[in-house]
Amino acid sequence: MRGMCMFTETAAGVPVFARPEIAFEKYADIVYRLAFVRTKSRYDSDDILQDVFMRYMKVWTRMESEEHVKAMLLRITVNCSNSLKTSSWFKKTEPLDESIEAANTAEENGVLCEVLKLPLKYRTAIHLYYYGGYSVKEIAMILETNPSTVKTRLARGREILKNTLKADDL
Amino acid sequence: MFEEEYRNQIDKIEPDETVRNEIRTRISEHGTKKPMNLRIVMRGAFAAAACFALVCSAFAVTGRSGQFSKRNQLRKTVNSKDYSEIFDTIKTIENKQIYISEDIATGVNYGFSSVPGNASITTKAKTSLPKDNTSASHSETTKQVEGVDEADIIKTDGKCIYILSQKDKKVKIVRANNGNPEQCAILELSTDGYPEEMYLSGNRIVIISGNAENNSVIAEIYDISNPESPIKQEKCMQSGYYNDSRVIGNKLYIISGLFIDKENIDEGKPKTYVPEVVCKDYDSVVPANSVLMSKECLSATYTVISGYNIDDSTLCGTQSLLGDAATVYCSENNIITAARTEDGNTSVNRFEISEGTVTHKAIGSVSGTLLNQFSIDEHNGNFRFVTTGFTKEGETEIGAVKIIGDTINALYVLDGDLKQIGAIENVAPGERVYSVRFMGDIGYFVTFRQVDPLFSVDLSNPEKPAIIGSLKIPGFSNYLFPYGEGRLLGIGKNGAYAKLSMFDVSNPANVSESDVTEFDVDYAEALQNHKANLVDYNKNIIGFAYGVDDMVKYGIFSYENGDFVQKAEIDLEYKTEPEYLYKNGEYSRVYTSIVGMAQDIRGLYIGDVFYVVSEKEIVSCNMDDFNIISEVELK
Numbered sequence: 001m002r003g004m005c006m007f008t009e010t011a012a013g014v015p016v017f018a019r020p021e022i023a024f025e026k027y028a029d030i031v032y033r034l035a036f037v038r039t040k041s042r043y044d045s046d047d048i049l050q051d052v053f054m055r056y057m058k059v060w061t062r063m064e065s066e067e068h069v070k071a072m073l074l075r076i077t078v079n080c081s082n083s084l085k086t087s088s089w090f091k092k093t094e095p096l097d098e099s100i101e102a103a104n105t106a107e108e109n110g111v112l113c114e115v116l117k118l119p120l121k122y123r124t125a126i127h128l129y130y131y132g133g134y135s136v137k138e139i140a141m142i143l144e145t146n147p148s149t150v151k152t153r154l155a156r157g158r159e160i161l162k163n164t165l166k167a168d169d170l
Numbered sequence: 171m172f173e174e175e176y177r178n179q180i181d182k183i184e185p186d187e188t189v190r191n192e193i194r195t196r197i198s199e200h201g202t203k204k205p206m207n208l209r210i211v212m213r214g215a216f217a218a219a220a221c222f223a224l225v226c227s228a229f230a231v232t233g234r235s236g237q238f239s240k241r242n243q244l245r246k247t248v249n250s251k252d253y254s255e256i257f258d259t260i261k262t263i264e265n266k267q268i269y270i271s272e273d274i275a276t277g278v279n280y281g282f283s284s285v286p287g288n289a290s291i292t293t294k295a296k297t298s299l300p301k302d303n304t305s306a307s308h309s310e311t312t313k314q315v316e317g318v319d320e321a322d323i324i325k326t327d328g329k330c331i332y333i334l335s336q337k338d339k340k341v342k343i344v345r346a347n348n349g350n351p352e353q354c355a356i357l358e359l360s361t362d363g364y365p366e367e368m369y370l371s372g373n374r375i376v377i378i379s380g381n382a383e384n385n386s387v388i389a390e391i392y393d394i395s396n397p398e399s400p401i402k403q404e405k406c407m408q409s410g411y412y413n414d415s416r417v418i419g420n421k422l423y424i425i426s427g428l429f430i431d432k433e434n435i436d437e438g439k440p441k442t443y444v445p446e447v448v449c450k451d452y453d454s455v456v457p458a459n460s461v462l463m464s465k466e467c468l469s470a471t472y473t474v475i476s477g478y479n480i481d482d483s484t485l486c487g488t489q490s491l492l493g494d495a496a497t498v499y500c501s502e503n504n505i506i507t508a509a510r511t512e513d514g515n516t517s518v519n520r521f522e523i524s525e526g527t528v529t530h531k532a533i534g535s536v537s538g539t540l541l542n543q544f545s546i547d548e549h550n551g552n553f554r555f556v557t558t559g560f561t562k563e564g565e566t567e568i569g570a571v572k573i574i575g576d577t578i579n580a581l582y583v584l585d586g587d588l589k590q591i592g593a594i595e596n597v598a599p600g601e602r603v604y605s606v607r608f609m610g611d612i613g614y615f616v617t618f619r620q621v622d623p624l625f626s627v628d629l630s631n632p633e634k635p636a637i638i639g640s641l642k643i644p645g646f647s648n649y650l651f652p653y654g655e656g657r658l659l660g661i662g663k664n665g666a667y668a669k670l671s672m673f674d675v676s677n678p679a680n681v682s683e684s685d686v687t688e689f690d691v692d693y694a695e696a697l698q699n700h701k702a703n704l705v706d707y708n709k710n711i712i713g714f715a716y717g718v719d720d721m722v723k724y725g726i727f728s729y730e731n732g733d734f735v736q737k738a739e740i741d742l743e744y745k746t747e748p749e750y751l752y753k754n755g756e757y758s759r760v761y762t763s764i765v766g767m768a769q770d771i772r773g774l775y776i777g778d779v780f781y782v783v784s785e786k787e788i789v790s791c792n793m794d795d796f797n798i799i800s801e802v803e804l805k
Contacts, residue, residue, distance in 0.1 A: 016364055016380030016411050020197045021429065025496075028193070032185045046189045053193055064337070067769075111172055112179035130173045131180055133693070161172070170172050 018063035024053055027070060030132070031077050037127040038081040040116055051080045074132065074142050078124070114164050122157035125150055174618065178602070198431055252458045253440040259463050259492065260430055260443050263470045306777035312651075312703050314543055315501050319417040321367030321378060322701045324772040324783050330354070330397045331774070332375060333804065334368050335785040341368065341377060342785065342804050343397050349779040349790040349799035354398050356805065361388050369417045371480045375400065376422060380412040386446075387412045387426045391483055404483035406449035408476050414498035416505075420480045421526040423505065425498050428472040428490075445474045445490045450483040462491045462530050473507055473519070477526030486526025491519060499546035504531075506546050506553060510539050514560060518588055520553070534588025537595075538580055544649070544700070547608035552591065552632045553584045556606045556615050561599070576600050579617055583632045592633040598623060607650035607658070612678045614658060618646040624660070626678040638679040643686075645669050648697045653729065654707040657684075661696060661703060661714070668694055668716060670727060670734055687734040689725070693717040695769045704773045709793070711775070715742070715782070717768030724773055724782045724789075726796065738796035740782055740789055742771065 016022065028049060035048040055076050063069045115123050128139045136154070140147040158170045250256045308328035313320040323334045331351065333342040341357040359365055363381030370376075373395040379388045388407045392400040410426030417423070428445050435443040444455040456474075473495040476488035494517075495507035505521040505528070516539055520532040538557030540546065547554045561578050578599050583592035601617035608614075613627040613635075624647070626639040645664025653659040656676030662669050668691035674684045695702040696714035704713040713726040722742040728735050771784045775793060782789045790799045 016366070016382050019382050019411065021194065022411060024190075024193060024197060028190060029184050033180050033183050036183050037180070042183075045183075046185060049185055049189065050193050050196065053197060057197065110179055111176045115176060127180070130176050135693075165172065 017066055018060045018069050020053060020057050020060050023056065023060065023069050023073065027073050028053075030070070031073050033131065034074055034077045034124075034127060035081055037116065037123055038078070038120060044081075048077060048080045052076045055080070071138070071142055074128070075144075078143060111161075111165060114161055117164075118157050118160060122153050122160070125153040126157040126161070129154055181602075198429065250458045250461045250463055253444055253455075254437060256440075256458060256461055256463065256492075257435065257437045257443055260432060260435060260470060263432065263492075308776040309704060309706055309709075309774045312700050312705060314499070314700070317418065317502055318500050319369060319371070320701060321369055321415050321417075322772070323367060323770055323785075324774070325368060325370045325375075326774050326776060326781075327370050328776050330394075331776075331781060331783055331788065332368065332370065333783060333785050334365055334377065336365050336770075338785075339365055341375065343394070343400070344788060344802075344804065345397065346776045346779070346781065346790075348777065349792070351781070351788045351790060351800065351802045353802070353804055355400065357392060357400050359390060360402070361390055363388055366412050367415070369415075369422065369480075370394075371417050371420050371422075374403070374420075374480045376417070376480055378412060378415055378424065382411070385409060385411065385428070387424055389415075389422060389424060389478065391480060404450040406447075406476075406478045406483055406485070408447045408474055408488070409445040410472065410474050413473075413495060414500075416498075416500040417480070418500075418502060418523075421486060421523075422478045422480050423500065423523060423526075423528070424474075424476055424478070425495065425505070425507065426474045427495060428474055430470045430472065432470060445472050445488075447476055447485055447488055449478060449485050452485040456488050456490055460489050462489065475505060475507075475521055475528045477523060477528050479526055487528045489521060489528040489530050491530060493517065493519070495519070497540050497543055497546065499543050499548075501548040504548055504553075506548075508540055508546065508555075511535070514539060516540055516555070516557060518553075518555070518584070520586070520588055532586065532588040534584055534590075536580075536582045536584070536590075538578070541603050541606060544606045545603070547613070549608065549610060549629070550632070551586050553586075553588065554608055554613060554629060554632075554635075555582045555584065556580070556603055556613070557582070558603045577602050579603055579615075581613065581615075581627060581635055583629065583635055592629075592631075592635050594627065594635050594637060597625065597637065604646040605648055605650050605660070605662070607652070609652055609658075612675075614650055614675070614681075616647050616650070616660070616662075624673060624681060626675065626681055628678065639681050641673070641681045641683065643671070643683050645671075645688075647671060649700050649703065651703070651705045652707075653705065657729075659705060659712065659729075661712075663697060664688055667691065668697070670712065672729055672734065685729070685733050687727070687736075691716040691718050693768050695771075702772065704775075706775075709775060711737075711780075711793075713773040713780075715768055715771035715773070722768045722771070724771060726773065726780070738791065740791070740796075740798070742782065742784070742787075742789070 031052050032045050032049050035045040039045055052073060056073060063072065115126055118126065125139055128134050128142060136147050136150050139150045162170055306328050308326050311320055311322040311325065325332045331344045331346055335342060339359045339361065342353060343355040343357060344351045344353045359377055361379040362383060363379035365377055365379045368375060368377045373393060375392050375394050377390045381388060386407050386409055388405055390405045391403040393403055394400050408424055408426055410428030413425045413427050415422065415424045430443050440455045446455050471494050473491045473493060477486040479486055494509040496510060497508040499506040503522060505523055507519045508516050511517050516536050518534045518536060519530065522529045522531045536555045536557055538559030540557055545556045558577050558579050561576050576599055579597040579601065580593060580595045582590055585591050598617040604616045604618045606615040611630040613629055614624060616624050623640040623642050625637055627635055628638045629635045645662060647660030647662035649661045651659045656674060658673040658675045660671035660673060667688040669686060669688045671686045672684045674682045694714060694716035702714055704711065710728045711726060713724060715722065715724045724740040724742060726738040728737055771782065773780065773782050778793045780791050780793050785804065787801060787803045789801045791797060792799060
């Protein structure tokens with residue numbers, strides 16, 4: 001019954017840019033990268049990428065703008081990786097106390113490695129800010145939290161990175 | 171430079187092609203691509219007869235091009251003889267993008283010209299100027315190639331300002347009135363689709379919409395000889411999603427992509443697997459011989475390119491290719507389409523265009539991937555491409571992460587058959603191309619990682635292009651614009667700042683940065699969309715909108731005696747409108763974004779008055795002192 005999909009009742013005038021196959025070509029990479037930053041695993045990121053677009057297929061007809069599509073996809077990515085977080089594998093690999101190991105190899109592995117060593121909440125905020133180019137307010141929307149929490153997470157993340165990377169331009 | 175380094179490293183994390191394809195298949199299986207549902211007038215035996223007639227008329231063309239293909243040792247790219255051949259080919263396509271190998275570069279001269287008497291129509295258009303022609307000198311949409319217009323959401327003809335409101339499906343028409351704008355009409359679009367962009371051509375306005383419902387691109391045309399009461403003309407439609415478009419004179423070219431769902435095709439119904447075109451004088455699937463196929467460059471996505479006459483809504487020519495297109499470059503005589511292939515290279519197709527006719531001429535490929543349309547250029551019959559690719563070197567693993575190899579940049583010169591005749595390879599390893607601009611015999615491109623080298627390339631001998639200069643400065647430019655004799659304007663970023671750079675290129679071998687200005691910007695559409703910039707050397711004006719600290723501003727600069735001068739910074743008082751992330755579902759949270767507000771704002775001038783235009787309001791100011799004349803809210 002493929003013909004009886006959920007799109008039959010779609011209202012006329014669905015924006016072309018929101019179409020899942022177009023959104024996929026455009027945003028697969030940014031979804032994948034956020035998933036990777038959160039899970040630190042390509043295998044999980046592959047699954048999340050697929051999950052995100054399967055969920056997106058249910059909501060794409062309601063998208064109102066390009067930014068809306070992007071924010072929605074990131075929002076779903078966070079949700080999808082949250083549900084993965086509760087799986088046992090993730091618990092084993094993610095230190096439960098989210099403390100940071102001593103980082104002496106910053107010069108060797110570069111900034112990505114250092115960001116990945118940050119606790120989940122910090123590195124998500126750092127990633128969305130520096131890679132996604134989002135403002136504190138927007139990150140708060142995507143993470144469904146309030147801006148001051150995001151500010152704190154960014155500040156703590158930056159502090160740690162400044163120490164490990166000995167960088168002042170954060 | 172934490173930000174750039176981080177971006178560079180995270181950019182290398184990307185899903186495998188096999189994963190991508192698996193998801194692509196799953197998306198397409200969900201049935202988002204419904205079969206075309208266009209109005210079809212020809213049915214049954216009558217349709218067959220009509221198609222037969224078209225095939226016959228096209229044989230004349232076929233005969234001529236026979237020689238052409240022989241000369242080029244045509245091997246793999248062929249026109250289909252009939253629809254069953256197309257059907258059989260599509261059936262064999264696997265659900266993945268297929269790489270175009272370099273050795274299938276061939277030239278095929280097909281296509282058809284269905285409308286006799288194009289020339290007379292053209293002359294008519296040129297002579298029929300609007301009666302109340304009080305238009306003053308005015309700015310135009312920033313475009314890549316002189317004479318080839320690009321679509322945008324805000325346009326002016328020097329008399330009125332036309333604003334496309336995408337959400338409301340309206341065009342707001344405003345008389346400029348020398349700085350005292352007066353809204354004179356609201357054009358309610360009849361489209362079922364989503365209005366994307368528009369054109370002004372002569373006394374016509376063309377609004378291009380994409381309709382996801384029936385998977386088509388629609389060009390609505392209105393006669394605006396009298397802007398107070400636009401008159402609807404016959405519309406033009408073609409299958410697929412909207413990729414890009416251009417207007418040359420009164421000819422509109424639309425490039426669309428049509429995905430064919432293999433599971434739902436029926437040999438007896440060509441419309442389930444052949445693109446359709448509907449306009450005043452054509453309403454059917456395209457003729458079989460206008461569809462090009464290659465055994466090795468197939469994907470189940472067509473690139474459909476059609477040329478229309480804007481004045482009378484007729485079809486001038488159409489050509490479809492079974493293969494993807496992403497980036498589109500268009501000069502006065504050629505359309506180049508390029509698509510990234512599975513292995514990270516780029517397949518390239520050349521279509522010759524002339525008075526609306528479209529003829530596929532050549533197929534080829536280059537190593538690496540393109541940044542945007544500015545990565546492609548035509549000069550003296552040759553085509554130049556600047557690409558970024560990845561090397562095996564530097565492939566590493568961080569934990570479970572495979573980091574793909576270092577980037578490497580290159581410039582290729584291809585001839586009209588898209589055969590490589592010259593190249594510079596292995597440029598700036600580890601860096602990535604951020605902007606490209608070709609200016610005749612000289613090409614400029616910016617790569618970036620730590621500092622931004624601006625490379626100058628001498629292309630006067632297309633077979634031996636050579637890098638003749640490189641200037642290293644902090645930050646990078648997203649766009650490069652020629653700015654008068656011997657000057658190149660760079661608009662880009664340095665960290666969290668927007669950056670304007672003026673390069674002295676009077677000696678391309680010894681480029682210097684004559685001035686630079688940086689200012690705090692959170693978001694600027696101008697850094698991602700060249701059409702959001704206003705760059706006019708004759709009026710000495712540079713302008714674009716940006717968002718900073720929850721404010722939306724329009725900045726206007728000029729370049730005087732070797733220095734950038736900020737002429738004005740116009741505050742736009744846009745209220746933050748609540749937007750819902752997902753209306754009736756689990757994440758119903760208000761989402762406001764400075765990004766959304768600082769978008770879709772354009773600056774333009776008419777005579778001596780400058781206008782900052784959005785769909786909400788128009789702010790006009792005097793270009794001498796930039797004092798505000800009026801602020802008008804739009805309905």
